[in-house]
Amino acid sequence: MRAEILCVGTELLLGDIVNTNAAYIAKELAAIGVNVYHQAVVGDNAQRLREQLERSFSQCDLVVLTGGLGPTYDDLTKETVAELFGREMEFNQEAYDGILRRFLHSDRQMTENNRKQAYLPVGAVPLQNQNGTAPGLILEDEREHRTAVLLPGPPREMEPMFSNQVVPYLKEKTHSTLVSHSIHIFGLGESYVESCLHDFMEESRNPTLAPYAKEGEVLLRVTASAGSREEADRMMEPVIERVKELFGDNVYGVDIGSLQAALVAELQKKGLKAATAESCTGGLVSKRITEVAGASQVFDCGICSYANQIKERVLGVSHETLEALGAVSRETAAQMAAGVRKLAQADIGVSTTGIAGPDGGTDEKPVGLVYVGVDSENYSTVLECRLSRGYRDERELIRYLASSHALRLALTAARKA
C-alpha cells in the first residue's frame, strides 16, 4: 500500500503552526509497514485541495488527510473528497450520536453548524472523536482501489482517533509486519559511520539500515519486513551484532532512546545514585537526567557552581587549585566530581567545566575547551574535549555536547560499577 499524507489548513501553510500531524501519522504508518510516498500541505481552498487530491491518487492508493472538518464555512475537506469519489453527502446517525455525546459532557450549546458535521459521504465509515466534535471518516472506492482517511486537525483529537481506530483498520488490510530497531552511537561522525556501512546500506534491501545524525550522535535504524515479529528480529540480529563489533563502545544502546535514558536505566538496574557538578553546562546535565521519568530513584542532587567561590565553598575544590590552574582545568573537574559525590553521598559524581563562549576564550584555553570529570569507586577520570566547530552562536551546541560527554562518562562508570 502506498500512502500520501495531505494536511489541509492555511495556518499550516503560512507557518503559524508546526505540522506535527504529518510526522505522527508517518511514524504510525511506517510501524505497520505502509510506505509514505509523499507529504503535502495545502490551504483552506477547495480547488487546490481537489487538484492535490487528484495528483495524490494518481500515485498512491491511500491518502490520509487532516484538517478542514470543523463546523465553519471554510472547512471543505469532506465535501471535496465526496465530490472526487462521486458520492452524495447524507446524514449519519452514528456520527450525530457521537457529536451529541460531546455536548452532553460540556456546558456549551450545540449549534446548527455542529449538525452539519454529522453529514458524511454515502458509504463512509465514521470515526468517533473522543476529544472534540468533528467526526473523522474512512471512505473506500473499491473499483478504483483508493482509500481516503479524513481526520480532524488538532493533534489531541487526531492522534487517538488515528491510533485507536485507523491503525487497526489498516492493519487488517495490509497483513505485513515491519519491525525496526534503533542503534544509538555516540562519539563518531555521521560520515564516518556511513563510510563504514556504505556497502551494506547499498546492497541490503531487507533488512535496511539508515543513519540519522543529531547533535553529536548517530542513530542507526535497522528495519526488517517479515511474516512475524520473531522472524524480523531473527533477520536483524546479525546486522545489529555487526554494527556493535564495528563501533564497539561507541554503541551505547539499542532502542534506549537517549544517553540520559540509558544512564537512568543502568543506575536503576544497579541500584546506584549519581550526582552532578556543573559549570559551563549550567544545569543542563541535571536537566537531561531529570527529563527521564523515575530519575528521582537514582538522582538526588545537582550543583551548578558557576562561580569559583561556589566551587570552593559548596563542592570543596581547593583554593590553590583554582588559583594555580584555573576553573577550567583537569584538576578542577576532578575535584568537582569528587566533591559533589561526597556532598550528595552518591555512588557516581560527574562534572563539567569549560568555556562555552562566545567570550572568555584565550589562545591557551579557547572557546570549546571543556573538561568533563567522573568520580566513582572503580572508575575516575577526566576527559579533555575540544567542542568548537567555529560556528556562530555555538554556545548552546558546546554546552549540549559537553553534557552528552558527561552523561556518557557517567554511563561508563555505572557499567563498571
Add this chain to the structure above:
Amino acid sequence: MRAEILCVGTELLLGDIVNTNAAYIAKELAAIGVNVYHQAVVGDNAQRLREQLERSFSQCDLVVLTGGLGPTYDDLTKETVAELFGREMEFNQEAYDGILRRFLHSDRQMTENNRKQAYLPVGAVPLQNQNGTAPGLILEDEREHRTAVLLPGPPREMEPMFSNQVVPYLKEKTHSTLVSHSIHIFGLGESYVESCLHDFMEESRNPTLAPYAKEGEVLLRVTASAGSREEADRMMEPVIERVKELFGDNVYGVDIGSLQAALVAELQKKGLKAATAESCTGGLVSKRITEVAGASQVFDCGICSYANQIKERVLGVSHETLEALGAVSRETAAQMAAGVRKLAQADIGVSTTGIAGPDGGTDEKPVGLVYVGVDSENYSTVLECRLSRGYRDERELIRYLASSHALRLALTAARKA
C-alpha cells in the same frame, strides 16, 4: 511572487523528525510579503524529487528546498535541481573556502565527500553556512522566471542562512523595506490576546500585527513597510504603546528574545545576582539563565535538590516542614528560595517544587501542581501553578512552563529591587 516549500528527507517523510523548517520558512516569507502556495515533503529519491520539482515550478516561480545537501551518496538535491535547470556542476572556490574554514576550527578530518559539497550548479550564488559544512545556494533561471533556493536540512544551519542571506536577497527582488518588532507576552493565552486585538488585526494592513504562540508565551510581531527604517518605526510606535497598555505587566519586553535574556539584562543593569533552587525543573531554570552569554556576571550558583535530604542539608529547608507539608508545598518553595539566596549570598533566590509526572500525582496534589518561589529584599512570594493540560507526555511541558514562571518571578523581583 508565488512560492512553494519543498523539504527533502526520508527522515521527514517517515516522521522521524517533525518538519519545523517548513513553518519557519513560511513565516519568514509571509513577513516579506511572499505568498506560500503549497508545501511538500519527498524522500531522498532523485526521481520523485524531480517529479515534484516539475509540478512545483508549473505553479510557482520560487521553490525553497531544504535537505539533501550533505556529503553522502543519498544527498541529491543539488544535482537534481541542476539537471532540471540544464546546468552542469562545477567546483566553486568560494563555497570550498567556506567549507575549509569549518574544518580549520575543528579537530575533524576533511574527507573527499566534503570536497563534493563545493560543487555547485553553474551560475549558482553560494550561501555560506555558519553552522555546518554544506553550503546553500540560489539558482535563477531568468528565461523561465524561476528561482530555486537550496538550504541545508538541520534547522541550526538553515535558519540563520535563510534569515541572513536569503531574506535580503528576496527583499531586493521584491523592493520592500520591511521592519519588524517583537512584543513578548507571558501569562496570557493566545486566544485571549487575539480576541483583544482582533479588530485591529483585521483592519490594519500596515503595520500588521501577528500573534505567535509558543509554550506559555505569546509573541506579537508588528511589521511595517515603509520608505525607510525610521518611517517604519514611527508607524509602529503607537501600536506597540497600545499593546503595552492593553496587557500591562504581562508584556515583559520588546525585541528582548526570551524571559531569561530579559532577566539577565535586568540583573546586569541593576548589578544584582540571582540564585536558583530547583526540584521538579531539575536544573532547567539555571540552564536557561546560563544560556545567555554573560550570565556569569549575575549568576553564581544553582542547586538542584531532587531529594528531601538535599533540600534539608544543602538548602536548609526545615525537617518539620517537609514532614508536615511535604516537598511540594508553598512553605517548602519559600524556604528553598530563601535558602539558596543565603547559600549563594545572592540578591534574589528563586525556587521550584512540584509534580512533573507522569507518576507521583494524587487527588490532593495532582500532576502539574508546581509551587514557584522568590525571595529578595523587596519582594518575596510563592505562586501556586496548575500546569497540566491533560495531554499525553506532558512532563517536559510542565517543567518548561514551571521554569518560565520562575524566570518571570525573578524578573519581577529584579525590577522591584
